[in-house]
Amino acid sequence: MRLLHEAPLDPRSRFVRMILAEKKLTFDLREERAWERDPEFLTLNPAGETPVLREAGVMAIPGATVIAEYLEETVPEPNLLGSDVTGRVEVRRLLGWFLDKFSREVTEALREEQFLKRVIHNKPPESRILRAAKANLSYHLDYVGWLAEHRKWLGGDVISLADLAAAAQISVLDYLGVVEWQNAGEAKEWYAKMKSRPCMQGLLAERITRLSPPAHYANPDF
Template structure:
């Protein structure tokens, strides 16, 4: 059942291929919180947007009469105020592991992979910053192999990334990987465990909005929205 709250004024200022925005969108959808999606050209540093978040970054969530910025702060707010279904484990040790993996993707994976592939190939063109740096693209293509192997190792031992239940760690990982999959930068045949995990998570109703994204000038590959690859 939808959460008992007035959702008419909820707005998420976002960019479709931003993994940080996608993470928040997945949490909102999983918790059945309706929001109006507003695409924000954050690189233009519009005065109204900077009033919402002086850092000039997305996502920004307008909800409950307040404005929230930074994806992890938003996700924690949603988890605390809309606890069903839970996306963080009840055990403190398991929570620590889930948080570790969220930061793994939003920090290490982002720096080594997402920023080297997605930002070079897509963001630079959209924001008018020039052409991709081939050295960065090469480095990102090499680094993603290590990360996929690490995910495969985790999934050898666990049903989901942080344990036996799906958590925010899975959404953080899926947010980055789905954005990269949109531009065909994930070798799903590298590890069967990772491919099975992603097929399972992208089959969830919460993923429908992500799979419907269309970015002008960048059509997704045929397998992107295929639940069976």
């Protein structure tokens, strides 16, 4: 059986859960509290970060991008990386965009302030950081909207890891109630389509203790 070490509201863990679900692979979940720096978890991933995937007889597979490439190699159907070289270049570019750039400029800061600080450590969030991250979110949503307007899916004609990575980020932000959907146009339509997919149902049904999402969070029609 597969075991995924994940963390609550961690966009990269959500991304891997969505890949596993798209590929119809079953898995168990184990929650890691990365901020506790558990020595046993550090042996699985010296970087101390979720997600880490474990499969019987295979070494631990640490990190969202590494897991995504591993699953594409070992379970090639459905193909989520692209069927030709130029398609894969674009999907991998967007993977870096959403898992690294978007995450660093938006999601990590908002998750830190609104969830880890406020809910886990009972500290007030810092309004300067919240403002900056929300401004970045508006710019990133515009880019998602631009992609959704010019293509059927974010990476091209078919759904790909790019859509999963973007939806993973946005689902965390939407849980935190910080997405201004009234201005989101094409990005909103694309995300509604993502919310209807089976790969998101498990995530959208989950609730965190002491933190409720807005009413529209799991509703595919907003």
